[in-house]
Amino acid sequence: MHIPHSLAQIQSASLPETTDVAIIGSGITGTSVAKFLLEGRPDTHVTILEARTLCSGATGRNGGHLVTFGGAGYSALKAQHGADEAAKILKFAQDTCDQLLETAKEMARDESEIRPVTRVRAFGDAESLEEVKRSVAAYELDHPAMRGRFEFIDGKQALEVQRFGNHHVAGAALFPAAALWPYRFVLKVIEHLRNIYSARLSIEANTPVTDVQYLPDLRVSHPYALRTPRGNIYARQVVYCTNGYTSHLLPELRGRLFPKRATMTVQDLIGLAPNRGDSTSWNLHQKARYDPNIDAILNGSYYLQQNANSGFFFFGGEAQIAHTALTSDDTNASAVSVQHLVDKLSEFFGIEHENNDALVSSWSGIMGFTPDSLPLAGKLPSSITLRDGDGEWIAAGFNGGGMCLCWRVGEAIAKQITVETCPIGFLRPSLCPRCA
Numbered sequence: 001m002h003i004p005h006s007l008a009q010i011q012s013a014s015l016p017e018t019t020d021v022a023i024i025g026s027g028i029t030g031t032s033v034a035k036f037l038l039e040g041r042p043d044t045h046v047t048i049l050e051a052r053t054l055c056s057g058a059t060g061r062n063g064g065h066l067v068t069f070g071g072a073g074y075s076a077l078k079a080q081h082g083a084d085e086a087a088k089i090l091k092f093a094q095d096t097c098d099q100l101l102e103t104a105k106e107m108a109r110d111e112s113e114i115r116p117v118t119r120v121r122a123f124g125d126a127e128s129l130e131e132v133k134r135s136v137a138a139y140e141l142d143h144p145a146m147r148g149r150f151e152f153i154d155g156k157q158a159l160e161v162q163r164f165g166n167h168h169v170a171g172a173a174l175f176p177a178a179a180l181w182p183y184r185f186v187l188k189v190i191e192h193l194r195n196i197y198s199a200r201l202s203i204e205a206n207t208p209v210t211d212v213q214y215l216p217d218l219r220v221s222h223p224y225a226l227r228t229p230r231g232n233i234y235a236r237q238v239v240y241c242t243n244g245y246t247s248h249l250l251p252e253l254r255g256r257l258f259p260k261r262a263t264m265t266v267q268d269l270i271g272l273a274p275n276r277g278d279s280t281s282w283n284l285h286q287k288a289r290y291d292p293n294i295d296a297i298l299n300g301s302y303y304l305q306q307n308a309n310s311g312f313f314f315f316g317g318e319a320q321i322a323h324t325a326l327t328s329d330d331t332n333a334s335a336v337s338v339q340h341l342v343d344k345l346s347e348f349f350g351i352e353h354e355n356n357d358a359l360v361s362s363w364s365g366i367m368g369f370t371p372d373s374l375p376l377a378g379k380l381p382s383s384i385t386l387r388d389g390d391g392e393w394i395a396a397g398f399n400g401g402g403m404c405l406c407w408r409v410g411e412a413i414a415k416q417i418t419v420e421t422c423p424i425g426f427l428r429p430s431l432c433p434r435c436a
């Protein structure tokens with residue numbers, strides 16, 4: 001969110017009394033729902049309600065990696081959902097990446113700094129590497145059309161070609177991905193929507209929704225009352241794009257969708273490591289472990305991209321214990337986790353330097369986790385809302401990744417609302433009455 005956009009605090013002089021669709025949350029998901037609703041139905045009025053400044057949740061704080069789980073996630077998905085469903089989920093994610101890459105090029109090429117990159121996903125141990133190789137092989141065997149996206153290199157090649165420092169990685173998978181600046185992309189899209197659809201779009205920053213009620217006797221046409229500190233707004237339909245914060249408004253989701261805090265740093269190793277930000281992004285997977293010296297669980301998953309202009313490294317990963325990770329408070333970051341990332345980046349490249357000189361900034365963000373790692377997307381049943389009425393929708397729970405899903409999940413929700421069909425398909429058919 002560095003350099004806040006001029007629209008970051010935007011709100012109407014007074015909250016609109018009614019709207020057709022109230023979207024709660026202005027991250028990448030809420031913005032996608034708004035875009036496709038406005039484009040899809042010329043008679044629909046849309047209101048985006050955001051608790052803080054625009055796009056100040058996970059999207060404004062994330063690592064900027066546009067990447068799918070690809071064949072690496074196939075075996076686990078197949079075990080849970082079967083080969084066909086697993087392939088559909090992976091295709092959905094890949095299509096989302098492709099579509100978002102094109103949309104970002106078209107709508108915000110300069111602002112978003114969108115660029116295709118080669119992803120180098122390295123593994124610290126041979127066992128994890130072999131597991132991923134097996135998963136990719138199974139994917140390619142079951143779905144031959146997907147062959148050829150992954151290339152594997154061994155640890156020596158990874159060290160030579162990709163300069164993985166002293167990590168002694170067992171090997172790496174190379175595959176196509178992209179990198180971008182998500183906050184700037186989302187704000188550019190919102191700016192664009194505001195310019196085109198000003199008569200049908202209200203954007204209400206600093207307007208937390210504190211409660212949703214179904215009151216058909218009060219307003220037949222707009223039965224949902226959304227309470228905010230600026231007054232109530234009445235809507236025909238409500239879409240929860242609130243990711244890790246959702247269970248605050250939908251308590252039945254507690255435990256099924258929960259917040260988890262993640263840590264990001266920006267570090268400056270200029271002069272010590274080359275700038276390959278326009279061609280490469282990196283992942284490193286090591287086995288999760290508890291480190292008694294810093295009393296933290298290292299989750300062993302690190303993600304790294306480099307800003308192609310400044311050369312700064314955007315480096316994320318976790319060294320936290322439960323009480324600092326399982327929280328929805330992103331006003332500060334775990335000092336242990338930040339220090340761990342500072343130490344880890346120099347180790348990553350095998351560089352010795354005065355560590356603390358490198359840290360440019362650090363922050364945390366709140367992800368929305370689900371027990372099976374898939375998002376909740378579709379119409380909410382009364383068993384979850386505990387209300388009558390069938391106008392409440394959800395697109396949340398994108399776990400550690402998300403940008404390879406959020407954009408088209410948002411599109412799917414918008415299309416369901418406007419044309420009442422499932423042109424794209426949902427990841428969670430059980431929540432979509434028309435797919436069930």
Ligand SMILES: Cc1cc2nc3c(=O)[nH]c(=O)nc-3n(C[C@H](O)[C@H](O)[C@H](O)COP(=O)(O)OP(=O)(O)OC[C@H]3O[C@@H](n4cnc5c(N)ncnc54)[C@H](O)[C@@H]3O)c2cc1C
Binds near residue numbers: 030067261364399
């Ligand atoms: C540190 C970090 C790094 C990450 N790195 C990556 C990455 O590199 N690649 C990737 O694909 N994914 C990454 N993710 C995950 C990704 O950012 C999320 O999956 C994605 O941004 C979710 O978008 P969203 O719009 O659904 O949610 P969010 O962006 O979290 O938006 C939800 C919005 O809802 C608002 N809100 C919540 N409750 C209310 C309320 N009651 N009233 C009004 N507004 C409300 C919040 O303020 C917030 O702005 C990362 C996440 C974090 C935290």
